[in-house]
Amino acid sequence: MATNRTFTMIKPDAVRANNIGPILSMMTEAGFRVVAMKYTHLNADTAGDFYAVHKERPFYGELVEFMSSGPIVAAILEKDNAVESFRTLIGATNPAEAAEGTIRKAFATSIGENAVHGSDSDENAAIEGDFFFSRLERF
Ligand code: CMP
Numbered sequence: 001m002a003t004n005r006t007f008t009m010i011k012p013d014a015v016r017a018n019n020i021g022p023i024l025s026m027m028t029e030a031g032f033r034v035v036a037m038k039y040t041h042l043n044a045d046t047a048g049d050f051y052a053v054h055k056e057r058p059f060y061g062e063l064v065e066f067m068s069s070g071p072i073v074a075a076i077l078e079k080d081n082a083v084e085s086f087r088t089l090i091g092a093t094n095p096a097e098a099a100e101g102t103i104r105k106a107f108a109t110s111i112g113e114n115a116v117h118g119s120d121s122d123e124n125a126a127i128e129g130d131f132f133f134s135r136l137e138r139f
Contacts, residue, residue: 007119
């Protein structure tokens with residue numbers, strides 16, 4: 001059964017473009033509640049750990065470099081059917097394929113610099129949320 005939490009990051013490109021506010025607005029207007037949130041900066045080691053599942057992919061080095069290039073906002077969000085509902089809200093990984101009205105259509109510039117991350121499964125949502133947040137940081 002689907003659980004009701006997902007994990008997201010507002011990536012360095014969207015933070016640099018000063019789009020934290022409008023992106024959070026789209027999330028809360030779509031009915032997501034913030035369970036946990038922090039503004040932080042990954043380094044090459046922590047970004048590499050977070051994306052270790054992509055280690056063998058040709059874009060891994062570029063991904064780690066980009067994700068450690070500036071601060072990010074990490075958050076756990078809650079809504080019914082959160083993982084699937086949030087992936088619909090953010091749109092396709094490649095913004096050229098993202099639907100109208102999605103966050104990536106509005107704010108992403110390329111497949112690498114795509115403004116936001118969203119977990120792809122309930123299992124990964126739990127792993128990714130645990131990467132950033134302790135039990136004491138969830139409300
Ligand atoms: P994200 O949802 O954070 O999960 C993995 C990330 O890898 C993805 O978003 C993209 O930013 C990045 N990614 C996926 N495919 C490519 C690619 N072909 N080139 C560069 N980055 C990619």
